[in-house]
Amino acid sequence: MKIRTLMLAATCGAAVTAAAPGAHAEDYKVVILQSLTGGAAFIGKNVAEGAAMAAEEMNENGYFGEGNRMDFEVADDATDRTQTLSLITRLAADPELLLVMGPTSGSVAMAGASVANERELPIITTTNTFEVIEAGPWSNILTQPGTVTIPYIADFAAQDLGVKNCAIIGVKDNESYVALQRKFEELVQEQGVNLASVDGVALADSDFSALATKIATSEQDCVFVGTPASQGANIILQLKQAGLDPSTAILGHNAFASPTFIEKGGAAVEDVYLIGAWVPGGDGEFGEAFAANFEAKTGIAPDEWHANGYSGMQVVASAVRDAAASEGGATRASVLAALTAQKDVPVVIGGGTYSFDEERVPHFGMRVMQVKDGEFTLVDN
């Protein structure tokens, strides 16, 4: 009951302002286009689930005003550029459609961005690559680029932990992960940290025995693992099994902020440092309510990508509602204008609010965490 009350409290204020007297019921059409299959499905599927849950909640809570609702559907970009091009072209032909939340990963998002700009359809892609923004005014990004997130963990490593020599393990076949890894390398090197080694693994790899032996038999005081949660846990497990010095600091980026990381890594991931937009279990009332509701609905604890999807939909809904309240109502142009003007939207990630800056770059902050006794704990730094 308390959770429901919290959710209502988060949305009721906006609902009251949007429900203009005498207004007729409106459906605001949005498509959640994410990678439900293919290589980026581990991101896209979760983003779609989080976003769909947010939209359902807001419709139930009257977020868009009495009788109004978001008419949303979920579609699959299949992590495939051809399918994405075809889908966005078809979607753009629907005059009722206001915005597409997606596609998911960088190369697919870039393909989608070119069509979206050509057809003047607002999209907000899950990827954090600047090229999507640079493709034109209609294409936007949902997640913070590495320039915003990685300084949190790079500064923590160099300044708080004082590491001097770092081994890097990244993902070589996903451009978002490569960008994050390169940013970390650049930032720590600027602060005088030496790179002991730089290695890349493929997303589908699971045999890290050779890499683990190489690093475990080398000298370093830090290992940065820039991979998805499950794979990172597996790499760390194999590093420990290969005999890595227990005093070596292991660090990761926001992809580790998932219950999966601890579940897959067990005792091996104890003491690992990471950053996260999402603090598992939620940080603050809104986040805790989301975590509880999501788990009650799906039976699994939400991860970073679920939380990003849920938060992204809060931002999209806020933009749609603002556009609907503007002169001329909700059109693609007014939704786009409202989207990039969003400031301090309450979300369940980062510092709790989401804003776009003048360059349409999203900002919502990051937290440094450490695995302690099988749980993510915030690090005071």
Next chain:
Amino acid sequence: MLTQQILNGLVSGSVYALFSLGFTLIFGVQKLLNFAHGATFMAGAFIAYYCTINGLPFVMAIGFSMLATGLIAILIDLIAFRALRKRGNAEFPALVSSIGVDLILVSIAQQVSNTQVLNFPFGTFPIQFYDVFGLRISLLQIVILGVVAVLVTALIFYLKKTTFGRQVRAVATNERAAALLGVNAQSVYLQTFFIAGALAGLAGVLIGLLFNSIQFLMGEPYMLRAFVVVVIGGLGSVQGAIIASLMLGVAQSLTVAYLPSGLTDAIIFGLLFLVLLVRPNGLFGDINAVAGGTRQ
């Protein structure tokens, strides 16, 4: 580090051997590239995982998984290959058909696993390490090396010294002549697929256990490596596949250890080109096997 990396490579290579043997066996007998073999391997890991978490003892889960993947492989033959084989000139259509079966199995696994990476529960196999002559080796690695050695020896014995083995080789050489001599080619095909599927299933379980990771796409990198193994070893050559698997495992470990890891695939596939240039039929290949000239 060198000897440790060679040991790591031999363990990985021995599992590649298990995986590649089935692939090369099917090619040797049918002259078909079964691209659904990676999905069978993945299915083996999935089946053993779900059996284990549902309370079946791990050894029984392995046995059940091998049986199930053997049957899956038979189904693949019946559904994807048999009709094409009857029409003749099945090589290319069968390749496309096997890719289709692979996609179906991968999609099912993705739905079943909800796209999550799975792993056997901690404690499924005892985690024990031994230091032997400066080498760090786990109990699991020892067991894997032992199991693979026994199975490979048994398979070679089966193919070389038993009636079934003689039938397999007869069908591989000339199906029509073998049929005239009373060999039931369909039965040989089904048994070959069963053995290939069971070996792939076991390889999937061992990889899932050894590297703590089971996921719907896990067959793809192994499929690519198996392709390299069977080409380098000589298409259809069992001994060649075993030696090439071990070579590949060690080469992979050494390139990761001593060269930028991003170059691993480039080096492995460079090696493939080199072998094809020098020995187009692979290190142990038979020119007829590659050309398909023995198929009548």
